[in-house]
Amino acid sequence: MExxxxxxxGVLVSVATYLLLSKNLIRVVLGTAILSHAVHxxxxxxxxxxxxxxxxxxxxxxxxxxxxxxxxxxxxxxISFAVTAFFLVLVxxxxxxxxxxxxQQMRGTNDE
Amino acid sequence: MILIHVLILIPILTAFLIPIIGRQFPKLHLGxxxxxxxxxxxxxxxxxxxxxxxxxxxxxxxxxxEALDLHFAVYLDGLSLIFTLLITGVGSLxxxxxxxxxxxxxxxxxxxxxxxxxxxxxxLGVVLSDNLMVLYLFWExxxxxxxxxxxxxxxxxKSRYGAQKSFLITVGGGISMLVGFIMLKVMTGTNxxxxxxxxxxxxxxxxxxxxxxxxxxxxxxxxxxxxPFHIWLPDAMEAPTPVSAYLHSATMVKAGLFLVARxxxxxxxxETWFWLVSGVGIFTMFWGSFSAxxxxxxxxxxxxxxxxxxxxxxxxxxxxxxxxxxxxxxESVVYTKAIYAALFHLVNHSTFxxxxxxxxxxxxxxxxxxxxxxxxxxxxxxxxxFTLAVISSxxxxxxxxxxxxLSKEMFFTAVLNANExxxxxxxxxxxxxxxxxxxxxxxxxxxxxxxxxxxxxxxYRREKLEKDPHEAPIGMxxxxxxxxxxxxxxxxxxxxxxxxxxSPAMYSILPAYQNVEGIIPKISAWHGFNLELxxxxxxxxxxxxxxxxxxxxxxxxxxxPEHRSLDRGYQWILSKSERGSKKATDxxxxxxxxxxxxxxxxxxxxxxxxxxxxxxxxxxxxxxxAPVSLYEGIMVFIxxxxxxxxxxxxxxxxxxxxxxxxxxSIAIFFVLFRAPDLALTQLVVETVTTVLFLLxxxxxxxxxxxxxxxxxxxxxxxxxxxxGVLTVLIALSVQGNKLFDSISSYFENSYExxxxxxxxxxxxxxxxxFDTMLEVVVLFIAGVGVYTLIKLKxxxxxxxxxxx
Numbered sequence: 001m002e003x004x005x006x007x008x009x010g011v012l013v014s015v016a017t018y019l020l021l022s023k024n025l026i027r028v029v030l031g032t033a034i035l036s037h038a039v040h041x042x043x044x045x046x047x048x049x050x051x052x053x054x055x056x057x058x059x060x061x062x063x064x065x066x067x068x069x070x071x072x073x074x075x076x077x078x079i080s081f082a083v084t085a086f087f088l089v090l091v092x093x094x095x096x097x098x099x100x101x102x103x104q105q106m107r108g109t110n111d112e
Numbered sequence: 113m114i115l116i117h118v119l120i121l122i123p124i125l126t127a128f129l130i131p132i133i134g135r136q137f138p139k140l141h142l143g144x145x146x147x148x149x150x151x152x153x154x155x156x157x158x159x160x161x162x163x164x165x166x167x168x169x170x171x172x173x174x175x176x177x178e179a180l181d182l183h184f185a186v187y188l189d190g191l192s193l194i195f196t197l198l199i200t201g202v203g204s205l206x207x208x209x210x211x212x213x214x215x216x217x218x219x220x221x222x223x224x225x226x227x228x229x230x231x232x233x234x235x236l237g238v239v240l241s242d243n244l245m246v247l248y249l250f251w252e253x254x255x256x257x258x259x260x261x262x263x264x265x266x267x268x269x270k271s272r273y274g275a276q277k278s279f280l281i282t283v284g285g286g287i288s289m290l291v292g293f294i295m296l297k298v299m300t301g302t303n304x305x306x307x308x309x310x311x312x313x314x315x316x317x318x319x320x321x322x323x324x325x326x327x328x329x330x331x332x333x334x335x336x337x338x339x340p341f342h343i344w345l346p347d348a349m350e351a352p353t354p355v356s357a358y359l360h361s362a363t364m365v366k367a368g369l370f371l372v373a374r375x376x377x378x379x380x381x382x383e384t385w386f387w388l389v390s391g392v393g394i395f396t397m398f399w400g401s402f403s404a405x406x407x408x409x410x411x412x413x414x415x416x417x418x419x420x421x422x423x424x425x426x427x428x429x430x431x432x433x434x435x436x437x438x439x440x441x442x443e444s445v446v447y448t449k450a451i452y453a454a455l456f457h458l459v460n461h462s463t464f465x466x467x468x469x470x471x472x473x474x475x476x477x478x479x480x481x482x483x484x485x486x487x488x489x490x491x492x493x494x495x496x497x498f499t500l501a502v503i504s505s506x507x508x509x510x511x512x513x514x515x516x517x518l519s520k521e522m523f524f525t526a527v528l529n530a531n532e533x534x535x536x537x538x539x540x541x542x543x544x545x546x547x548x549x550x551x552x553x554x555x556x557x558x559x560x561x562x563x564x565x566x567x568x569x570x571x572y573r574r575e576k577l578e579k580d581p582h583e584a585p586i587g588m589x590x591x592x593x594x595x596x597x598x599x600x601x602x603x604x605x606x607x608x609x610x611x612x613x614x615s616p617a618m619y620s621i622l623p624a625y626q627n628v629e630g631i632i633p634k635i636s637a638w639h640g641f642n643l644e645l646x647x648x649x650x651x652x653x654x655x656x657x658x659x660x661x662x663x664x665x666x667x668x669x670x671x672x673p674e675h676r677s678l679d680r681g682y683q684w685i686l687s688k689s690e691r692g693s694k695k696a697t698d699x700x701x702x703x704x705x706x707x708x709x710x711x712x713x714x715x716x717x718x719x720x721x722x723x724x725x726x727x728x729x730x731x732x733x734x735x736x737x738a739p740v741s742l743y744e745g746i747m748v749f750i751x752x753x754x755x756x757x758x759x760x761x762x763x764x765x766x767x768x769x770x771x772x773x774x775x776x777s778i779a780i781f782f783v784l785f786r787a788p789d790l791a792l793t794q795l796v797v798e799t800v801t802t803v804l805f806l807l808x809x810x811x812x813x814x815x816x817x818x819x820x821x822x823x824x825x826x827x828x829x830x831x832x833x834x835x836g837v838l839t840v841l842i843a844l845s846v847q848g849n850k851l852f853d854s855i856s857s858y859f860e861n862s863y864e865x866x867x868x869x870x871x872x873x874x875x876x877x878x879x880x881x882f883d884t885m886l887e888v889v890v891l892f893i894a895g896v897g898v899y900t901l902i903k904l905k906x907x908x909x910x911x912x913x914x915x916x
């Protein structure tokens with residue numbers, strides 16, 4: 001299971017990198033979103049999968065799943081949401097003031 | 113002895129106070145406030161003369177960064193005492209002079225005096241430091257303050273050019289000196305100059321000895337404007353005249369000489385040292401005086417004359433270093449006379465050249481021009497200035513009864529002695545020294561006479577001058593009068609100076625000769641009819657002849673045309689390197705985001721992939737994997753397909769929805785992997801994100817097609833797959849190499865420790881509550897960012913500034 005999930009993470013990272021290298025701004029933002037998905041899955045996998053039960057203290061349970069990666073991921077989800085929202089507005093604002101969403105056209109003049 | 117540290121810092125601290133004083137007392141000419149500093153320091157150093165002249169030294173050290181052997185260590189001996197007296201003495205006179213030279217109304221005096229005091233402190237630091245690194249620090253500080261002072265009238269293009277040039281050359285030399293210092297430290301293991309001197313014998317055979325010597329000399333040569341680095345000094349004359357008098361003739365340019373003198377006990381006796389110092393020095397002496405004769409601007413003439421005189425002193429230090437070859441002995445004591453002459457001339461040069469600069473400043477100030485083609489006949493209008501000019505330039509020419517005569521004769525003695533040296537293959541080349549020295553002295557005589565005759569004698573042409581010339585105010589005359597008085601006094605009482613200042617300095621340069629008879633010669637004006645006197649007579653006759661016939665032979669200078677000069681070479685190198693670095697930078701700083709990402713990814717792939725490969729840490733171990741059920745397999749398949757689909761989707765809507773599929777699949781995985789909190793959060797966040805994307809699309813155009821040519825796609829595909837593979841390899845290797853147990857068992861006591869049954873929530877809300885709070889802050893900042901980007905509009909004015 002871990003190996004399979006890791007492979008999926010690899011696929012997600014590849015897709016995200018490909019999108020990040022685009023010249024369209026929306027593709028770049030989408031790339032960052034997918035990259036954070038990949039990282040969340042990766043963190044989860046690192047803690048070991050499907051060992052023990054849900055990390056909520058109960059009566060007849062011996063082992064719990066590693067709770068630390070979960071806490072980390074919870075933080076990461078929220079942060080990546082904030083970042084994605086900020087990026088989207090940044091793209092919106094950039095488009096408004098430059099009239100383009102193409103990075104190639106945002107290079108500015110050569111003599112600076 | 114903590115006091116000396118304070119003395120170095122006083123000028124620097126006062127420099128910071130000067131602007132405040134200027135604002136508090138707007139009616140005061142700031143020069144008066146600044147004048148107090150050098151006078152106080154001067155009187156302190158004068159009070160130290162008796163102690164130093166009885167061969168005491170004052171040392172002190174303050175710990176700074178001990179791990180790096182960095183101590184603010186000071187050392188006051190005979191050599192540094194001469195320099196401190198010059199710095200503070202000439203400094204006082206220059207500040208006094210500048211009060212009348214610089215108008216309070218027109219000039220930014222707080223800048224001027226702040227820079228000047230900064231320089232004074234830095235220069236004192238150079239001559240008093242005993243720690244190589246501290247010495248270097250102050251050394252560069254003098255370059256910086258010199259840069260600021262040359263560019264004082266920064267609206268002039270030439271000032272900025274001169275400032276940049278002097279800075280590039282002197283700091284370039286300074287850096288090479290630093291490398292030399294580091295080599296010394298490597299050889300000796302200490303940063304203390306005195307300790308290095310004591311270890312001289314043990315490092316002489318070290319392979320870094322000669323490289324360190326050459327690098328340190330580069331620093332000294334650039335600072336003291338030795339050929340071929342002399343080109344910065346004439347351009348530095350754009351500075352106000354008091355600055356030229358102070359930094360660029362009396363003190364800063366002598367820092368190189370100081371360095372050579374200070375390191376003579378370490379490197380003296382080495383052949384490379386001897387030839388570099390004396391050879392470069394004597395050629396600079398000739399070249400400077402030869403070039404000075406052709407100058408039309410009085411200050412440029414003085415600049416070349418300073419170059420020539422510095423070369424003279426430099427060559428004397430070089431010749432004198434031969435005395436250390438094979439240890440101190442009574443046979444070689446005769447060579448030490450050169451060093452003695454160097455010290456004597458160093459003092460003399462500061463007196464007469466300082467006075468000359470001030471005289472030229474007076475002429476410039478009262479007449480409005482320094483061009484000798486326009487000047488003439490000022491003798492009747494400015495009699496006092498004329499007298500001062502005569503005294504100082506006759507001293508420079510080497511005529512009695514002025515101090516220049518004495519040191520010039522000693523210079524001749526030294527080069528004649530050099531002719532008889534039997535070491536360093538001087539048997540073959542020795543004769544060159546007296547010849548070059550003599551020819552250089554003839555030109556020296558010529559330009560000294562040009563200063564007097566062209567400016568003060570000859571026809572007076574009012575129509576060529578900008579103002580009605582008249583004698584300068586008394587305040588401006590005091591300083592050159594004091595210096596000229598020194599010029600004469602030193603001629604009549606040279607042995608007093610020798611006793612109090614020169615002999616202790618001799619002992620600090622040549623500690624090995626401490627007890628050798630005859631190290632301190634007696635200076636006398638009359639030696640009988642010897643070769644030196646005939647040389648001087650020849651100089652006078654030929655020099656006068658050259659001046660009279662200048663019209664006929666000045667075509668010689670056409671052999672050295674402007675467009676082939678060293679200066680052009682400097683400009684060529686500068687513009688080439690500017691253009692080259694711009695080209696190189698433009699090549700990779702493209703302003704195109706994907707390019708920068710390529711650099712980052714490329715570096716990451718190389719470093720991480722390389723490390724993985726080289727250390728052989730790729731371990732793949734799937735034995736501990738949990739089993740895969742059918743549904744999970746289907747979910748994985750869905751995710752992979754959705755991810756790939758994003759790449760091929762034609763509309764942004766499809767892509768966003770596919771991203772949603774990814775997000776929800778992950779939520780399902782979270783359920784499968786026993787993480788209900790994550791699943792809930794992920795569901796909410798994914799929904800909101802998708803909505804945000806859609807909202808954004810309302811304002812943005814449909815995405816354009818990416819460039820599908822192979823040239824663009826291939827590197828993208830390669831880097832993407834590379835990153836994917838790298839991530840998988842690292843992740844698998846981490847799983848295969850479990851080195852530590854999980855620390856999570858600690859948190860499983862969450863009920864006892866934090867009173868919560870949900871472990872994840874306890875971690876977030878209790879164990880790591882501070883992190884969570886900062887996370888909330890991040891959210892808040894992002895929210896503020898979002899709000900401002902939507903709401904605030906840049907006004908038109910702001911836009912225009914950006915377009916500039």
